[in-house]
Amino acid sequence: MASARHTLRTASTIAGLEWQLEWRQGHQLAAVGLFAIASVYVAFQASDHNTTAAGWTAMLWLVHLFSGFTAIGRLFDRERTEVRRYLQWTAEPLGLMLGKLFHAILTTTALTAVVLGAFVLFLGWPQGMDDPGKPGLLVLGAWMGGLSMTTTLVFVSAVASQIRAGGSALAAVLGLPLLLPQLILATRLTRGALADQPWTMLVEYPLFLGALGAGTSAIACILFPYIWRA
Amino acid sequence: MKGAWNWTWKAGSILLLGYVILRGFGTPLQPGLVTATPSQLGIGTDTIILAAAGQPFAAADDVPSDFHVVLRAGDQLLKTETVEITPHSVRLAVNTPATLPSRALDAFVFTPAAGTLFLGNACFVEEAAKGDIPKDFRAKAPEERAPKLGFSFPYQPNIIESIRNLLWHVPMWFAMFFIMGLGFVASLAQLRTDNINWDMRAEAAVKTGLVFGLLGLATGSLWARWTWGAWWVSDPQLNGALVTVLLYSGYLILRAAMGDDDRVGRLAAVYNVFAFIMLVVLLMVLPRYTESLHPGKDGNPGFNSYDLDNSLRAVFYPAVIGWGALCYWMYTLRLRMNRHAYHLLSR
Structure with missing residues (x-):
């Protein structure tokens, strides 16, 4: 049984490896950014500074959702086959999962910044709104929503990567229904933050999102060893 | 002995459901x-x-x-x-x-x-x-009288005659929880032992559970149309129910996508364990903490005292047992089919 220190060392190695891979295969990172900004631009063209708060929220989360899919959906099968086989035999599964999760969290944080920044830059705030009611909560909601989406996606793409053909398509099919609860909470939080609802009504949403994210991460860590060397 | 018990409980479930249907539709409603x-x-x-x-x-x-x-x-x-x-x-x-x-x-x-x-x-x-x-x-307050009605279902504003749906809608979900719980246990055992028998059990449980989940959605939708005025409303309980059914459909899609890959048992078991934990969170935890139109929620785990009176209980509990037994029966049939298919294929 691997010690906790060994697990953590594996995790940090994997996270570093992921980071290197990300920079070496720069096209993947660029592809996600391009996807996010192009989607925001489509939303901007379609709305032309004329959206209601509900429409704004819907578009924000659609862009965020599908950018997340693009970024995280391939997390478990982007190494070359040889590297993957090597990892399968040498890396400790829990450490590997933690490393991948850490990387996914970093990616999501960056992605949230890009999506939300581009959204505000191009679309501005919803019609008749000079400022959002609670900008801090808006940012927190986008980030927490993104994180709890991501952790679920990590689990789903780990399962889907075990399938020989069509894994990424399957990740989308399995992932979308799983993300509905997170999206429901996140969109309510965003709408409330835009409309300046009182803190007491909104504070439960980031808590729920955080709990869902933490819970799915924990389940993913517990179950991952069973599929990794199946 | 085993054979006798085997048909006794099946016949019992049919009798119970017969009683539920007769009583459920035949009992008058209090005015x-x-x-x-x-x-x-x-x-x-x-x-x-x-x-x-x-x-x-x-x-x-x-x-x-x-x-x-x-x-x-x-x-x-x-x-x-x-x-x-x-x-x-x-x-x-x-x-x-x-x-x-x-x-x-x-x-x-x-x-x-x-x-x-x-x-x-x-x-x-x-x-x-x-x-x-x-x-x-002004009027003087007349004296209250106890009703002399006999066996009858309670009148609830808005729900009125549709209160009979309680005997269909709620047991469907209970049966689904029960059989999905069985599938969850089977999947845990599958992960521990890697024995294909447990995988067959889990698959049979999920398939049967999905049937009851879909029936629960259908009866719930009918009830929502009658009491709330729409076939579907945005409500934590309903969202959770829909996501749960979609989640378990994903289980079947996952299995189908794997084909005859020999890792299917493990992967499906992992997914099923995850799905059941989500079921508990989505249907039993989250709706308690948010406002819901759905009765029995809003911080209250059971039914309110006014939802179930004794006459309703006398039909509701047999309904729960009857549907649960029928569900288990369907599961055993499905399991037999799975076993036959496995033996035919591995011959």
């Missing part, structure tokens, strides 16, 4: 007041018709002297005169004074047979000034 027409009253004399649903609350030859209707404004009672009684309505003559403690009037009907019927905010008197009801207009 309750549905509407008052007109809902706006002027000052002075007027007639009101109170309409009731459920079993007849009065016989045609009921003695009006034993049959009282009063209207309540605030904490004072306004007297009325009963003009005509039919089995499902009563016509009143009322003389509305110019001053009332409240503009909204609640109606109370005291019947000899069915006890006291109540309709909150039955009528409004826009023009009334605030003040006490004058002495001449």
Whole structure:
């Protein structure tokens, strides 16, 4: 049984490896950014500074959702086959999962910044709104929503990567229904933050999102060893 | 011995469900007041018709002297005169004074047979000034009587006759939880032992559970149309139910996508464990913490005392057991099919 220190060392190695891979295969990172900004631009063209708060929220989360899919959906099968086989035999599964999760969290944080920044830059705030009611909560909601989406996606793409053909398509099919609860909470939080609802009504949403994210991460860590060397 | 028990519980479940269907549709509903027409009253004399649903609350030859209707404004009672009684309505003559403690009037009907019927905010008197009801207009509170109805289902405003759906809708979900829980245990065992038998059990459980989940959605949708006015509403309980059913459909898609890959048992077990934990979170945890139209939620884990009275319980519990046993029976059949298919394929 691997010690906790060994697990953590594996995790940090994997996270570093992921980071290197990300920079070496720069096209993947660029592809996600391009996807996010192009989607925001489509939303901007379609709305032309004329959206209601509900429409704004819907578009924000659609862009965020599908950018997340693009970024995280391939997390478990982007190494070359040889590297993957090597990892399968040498890396400790829990450490590997933690490393991948850490990387996914970093990616999501960056992605949230890009999506939300581009959204505000191009679309501005919803019609008749000079400022959002609670900008801090808006940012927190986008980030927490993104994180709890991501952790679920990590689990789903780990399962889907075990399938020989069509894994990424399957990740989308399995992932979308799983993300509905997170999206429901996140969109309510965003709408409330835009409309300046009182803190007491909104504070439960980031808590729920955080709990869902933490819970799915924990389940993913517990179950991952069973599929990794199946 | 085993053989005897094997058909006894199956026959028992059929008998129970037969009882549930007969009792569920055959039991009369206690009467309750549905509407008052007109809902706006002027000052002075007027007639009101109170309409009731459920079993007849009065016989045609009921003695009006034993049959009282009063209207309540605030904490004072306004007297009325009963003009005509039919089995499902009563016509009143009322003389509305110019001053009332409240503009909204609640109606109370005291019947000899069915006890006291109540309709909150039955009528409004826009023009009334605030003040006490004058002495001449007041009624004395009639004596409350216990209903002499026998076995009957309780009247709930809005739900009315659709209360019978309780015997279908709720047990469907109980049966689904039960069989999915069985699948969860089978999947855990599959992960521990890597024995294909457990995988076959888990698959049979999920397939059977999905049937009951879909039936639960269908009966719930019907009920929502009747009570809330729409086939589907955005509500934590409903969202959770839909996501759960989609999640378990994903289990079947995952299996289908894997084909005859020999890792299917493990992967499916991992997914099933995850799915069941999500089921518990989505259907039993999250809805408790958010506002919901759905009864039995909002911080209260069980049914409220007014949702289930003894007559309903006497049919509801057999329904839960009957549907649960039927569900388990379906699961055993599916499991047998899975085993036959496995032996045929591995020959």
